[in-house]
Amino acid sequence: MHELSVCQSLIDQVEQIALDHGSKCVASVSLKVGPLSGVEPTLLQHAYPYASAGTVAAESKLVIELAPLRVSCEVCGCETEAQLNWLVCGACGDCHTKLVSGDEMTLMRVELITLKDMNNV
Ligand SMILES: [Zn+2]
Structure with a gap:
């Protein structure tokens, strides 16, 4: 299972x-x-629960935010949002576009519980 190895890393x-x-x-x-x-x-x-079991992240929650698919146009220079399988410029409709974002998987934030936080409770 591909997602399990993604989760493990x-x-x-x-x-x-x-x-x-x-x-x-x-x-x-x-x-x-x-x-x-x-x-x-x-x-x-x-x-996620399988990959995090027995680790420091065992009790944690996985929050997934979907990144938009964006392309930049080589013809008019606009950067627009595109549809999956339809990577054309939203401004002029040309298909000579470069992918700006949409193929990434980025770790945005890790919320940690530290001893200091626990003392505050
Ligand atoms: Zn364009």
């Missing part, structure tokens, strides 16, 4: 971040996923 990153901040508990992980990233958000959500 995500958890690796999250664990490293938690370690760097001296935290033993992760509250939530926010991810930005583009439609061309090759990752299916629903499957990712499904795989």
Whole structure:
């Protein structure tokens, strides 16, 4: 399962971040996923509990934000939002476009619970 290995490498990153901040508990992980990233958000959500089990992220919540698909036009220079499988310029309709965003999977934010937070409670 592709999404499980994606999740596992995500958890690796999250664990490293938690370690760097001296935290033993992760509250939530926010991810930005583009439609061309090759990752299916629903499957990712499904795989997440398996990948995070037994790690610092075991109790955390995965938040997936969908990234827009954007292209820049080589003809008129506009940057517009495009449809999947239809990467034409939204301004002039030309198909000579370059993908600006939409194929990324970016770790946006990791919310950590640190000992200091716990003392505040
Ligand atoms: Zn154009």
